[in-house]
Amino acid sequence: xxxxxxxxxxxxxxxxxxxxxxxxxxxxxxxxxxxxxxxxxxxxxxxxxxxxxxxxxxxxxxxxxxxxxxxxxxxxxxxxxxxxxxxxxxxxxxxxxxxxxxxxxxxxxxxxxxxxxxxxxxxxxxxxxxxxxxxxxxxxxxxxxxxxxxxxxxxxxxxxxxxxxxxxxxxxxxxxxxxxxxxxxxxxxxxxxxxxxxxxxxxxxxxx
Amino acid sequence: xxxxxxxxxxxxxxxxxxxxxxxxxxxxxxxxxxxxxxxxxxxxxxxxxxxxxxxxxxxxxxxxxxxxxxxxxxxxxxxxxxxxxxxxxxxxxxxxxxxxxxxxxxxxxxxxxxxxxxxxxxxxxxxxxxxxxxxxxxxxxxxxxxxxxxxxxxxxxxxxxxxxxxxxxxxxxxxxxxxxxxxxxxxxxxxxxxxxxxxxxxxxxxxx
DNA sequence: GAGAGTCTAGACTATATAGTCTATAACTTA
DNA sequence: TAAGTTATAGACTATATAGTCTAGACTCTC
Numbered sequence: 001x002x003x004x005x006x007x008x009x010x011x012x013x014x015x016x017x018x019x020x021x022x023x024x025x026x027x028x029x030x031x032x033x034x035x036x037x038x039x040x041x042x043x044x045x046x047x048x049x050x051x052x053x054x055x056x057x058x059x060x061x062x063x064x065x066x067x068x069x070x071x072x073x074x075x076x077x078x079x080x081x082x083x084x085x086x087x088x089x090x091x092x093x094x095x096x097x098x099x100x101x102x103x104x105x106x107x108x109x110x111x112x113x114x115x116x117x118x119x120x121x122x123x124x125x126x127x128x129x130x131x132x133x134x135x136x137x138x139x140x141x142x143x144x145x146x147x148x149x150x151x152x153x154x155x156x157x158x159x160x161x162x163x164x165x166x167x168x169x170x171x172x173x174x175x176x177x178x179x180x181x182x183x184x185x186x187x188x189x190x191x192x193x194x195x196x197x198x199x200x201x202x203x204x205x206x207x208x
Numbered sequence: 209x210x211x212x213x214x215x216x217x218x219x220x221x222x223x224x225x226x227x228x229x230x231x232x233x234x235x236x237x238x239x240x241x242x243x244x245x246x247x248x249x250x251x252x253x254x255x256x257x258x259x260x261x262x263x264x265x266x267x268x269x270x271x272x273x274x275x276x277x278x279x280x281x282x283x284x285x286x287x288x289x290x291x292x293x294x295x296x297x298x299x300x301x302x303x304x305x306x307x308x309x310x311x312x313x314x315x316x317x318x319x320x321x322x323x324x325x326x327x328x329x330x331x332x333x334x335x336x337x338x339x340x341x342x343x344x345x346x347x348x349x350x351x352x353x354x355x356x357x358x359x360x361x362x363x364x365x366x367x368x369x370x371x372x373x374x375x376x377x378x379x380x381x382x383x384x385x386x387x388x389x390x391x392x393x394x395x396x397x398x399x400x401x402x403x404x405x406x407x408x409x410x411x412x413x414x415x416x
Numbered sequence: 417g418a419g420a421g422t423c424t425a426g427a428c429t430a431t432a433t434a435g436t437c438t439a440t441a442a443c444t445t446a
Numbered sequence: 447t448a449a450g451t452t453a454t455a456g457a458c459t460a461t462a463t464a465g466t467c468t469a470g471a472c473t474c475t476c
Contacts, residue, residue: 211442211443236432236433236434237433237434237435238432238433238434248434248435248436249436249437252434252435252436257434257435258433258434258435
């Protein structure tokens, strides 16, 4: 069969669905090929190993998210960077579950080739650079504490706000953005804080 | 061998260490018994299955954490409940890794007996009751949004602040408490907020 | 249309792991 | 000390899964 019936992307798509539905452990080669009704040989013709499939899936997912994040930071808009997470999650529900419900190590525990390794390292490095850049502009320094603060408002808090909803397979409601925004202003301060720390106002903003 | 060489707790301890070090997937029956130099028979004499071991480990871990949390809520001190997480994590590093780095489903995917099932359900119910109680006192209601806010400040944010440090196998530094506190005051407001939303003060509080 | 290259097809192998089963050693109690 | 109880001991089975291998079907080019 000289004409390909399956593209590499088909296997990645199937893997993404399976991982989003039942976790990365459910992404067995048999499960993936069964879902596509493809023979095993066709899988291994394209991917050297299951580890590689999962590694590529993870990297693609992280990069897809990070693109908008880095852009926002480079535009000097920290709040937009923080709010990029819920926005992206709403548009990419399956990928979002991979990114927020599991860790890198659930995907890439094994040995991967240099190319993938470099890809992941580059990604981490670009992300850290963004955090440092933001830390510098928001907290006046790039020491460990300032970077940690940046990570907190730009990544940890958005994840924390969204995760429970993904766990219940819901789309993150608007309340999530509000919580991220309020936290952002509390930690970063300044800017266009719509209200002061007195927060009964926050609590009642979006209840209906 | 009429006198027991191993207590059930020995297997739980070994399982906890393994899970903390390499994740719950590394808690195989072989790995556990190898670590204790115990025969397989001795394991299955005490635990009906691997699932049961992991289930009991998870439940014990959650309950150990929750005790202090619920007590703080019942004492009417929301901030103490939020700060209980970093305090508990510092005292229970291994258990903390289970609780914060993995999800319930990594431990209890299989079938468990009614007793365990009830234990987990009870635990979840007590936790929700605490959240509702706090939501009522802090946000004046127990509707879904108010409970979600409660979960955010009391559970999600503390987890988010701590998780990166556990991932690096560090003890959570004091900065973590500060971030939790600042977020708490931003969302809950009122109370004894030590500073207003202008946060250059927060940023410089604990840099040295 | 012959030959080369591409991809499908799926049986087969190797290995890790959960769980079973039988024998027996070490205690306990009458 | 005999009988009964409790636990150790580890070989064995069953199953899931990653990965290999060979045959051959399809397509494209000359």
